[in-house]
Amino acid sequence: MRLGVLDVGSNTVHLLVVDAHPGARPIPTASNKSVLRLMRYLEPDGAISPEGVRAVLSAVGEAARAAREAGIDELLAFATSAIREAANGEHLLDLVERETGIRLDVLSGEDEARLTFLAVRRWYGWSADRILLFDIGGGSLEIALGGDEVPDVARSLPLGAGRSTIAFLPDDPPSVEQVGRLREHARRVIEGALGDFRAYVGPDHVVGSSKTIRSLARLAGWTEDGVGSSGRAMLKLKGLDDWIPRLARIPADARPALPGITADRTFQIVAGAVVLSEAMRAFDVDELDVSPWALREGLILRRLDHLD
16 A cells, blocks of 8 residues: 655655555655754743644645645654644644644654554664664654563653753754753753663664754764664764754854755754754763654554555
8 A cells, every 4th residue: 555654743744655455564665755843933931933833734735735746545644742742732633623624643752662662672673682862853852672673661751852052052053051951951851851761771783863863873873784775873972962052053054064964854963963962972872873764664564464
């Protein structure tokens, strides 16, 4: 069947179209992406502003047209932290459905962590044993740990790259003091969640997923031979920490000249790097693998499992 997955996230509205059937690897056939950075549109009361609402409606409408043109059999449409936590989130969901015909399912942070963990488990297989996962979105940081396809523990923390940028790095480029305050905040929040993980056996394999972590791996990591034709992207904490002060000194509009830093992530890449650095340090991780699969693939795999 031809499946469409529409991800209305904190940073982008992204439609991924794949050809898939149970037992087979999903094959991407089309993609449509609009950059939103919804955190910019949050008002003091936590609502998404009228301008932000219009931006969401326009992006989802464009994705709906792309989905129809792709001839999909089924659309899996979901929203994550930005809409989940917005004061007018329910109103916006109703408006999207009325204007575009698409009803967005709202995933909880723990659902995001579990679905991403499923995708990572399928990518690396059972030989990876116990996996510790870090996933950084625009609004939240997901952390999950386990030895099966369902993690033993999954947490979602309000440390997304977009959210952290707006709250702690208002200047472009940010000051050393702003970066330091974000580090302190991220450290406190992550340390507050460590107790949920200490009751379980530690990981055999550490994995990072999401566009932010993939970008950072291209900048500060390296690629080595993997299984088959797929390269294996790797990132060390030392390499990441070496790049953070340099990256923070570069204005956002100049960062896309660096390897891996795309225009849709350039404003929030410093915050993403700081959050990842603190997460790796808190869990005593020196090095991680970077997964090409994440939340969207997890949704596809879960749907195919149900078909099977």
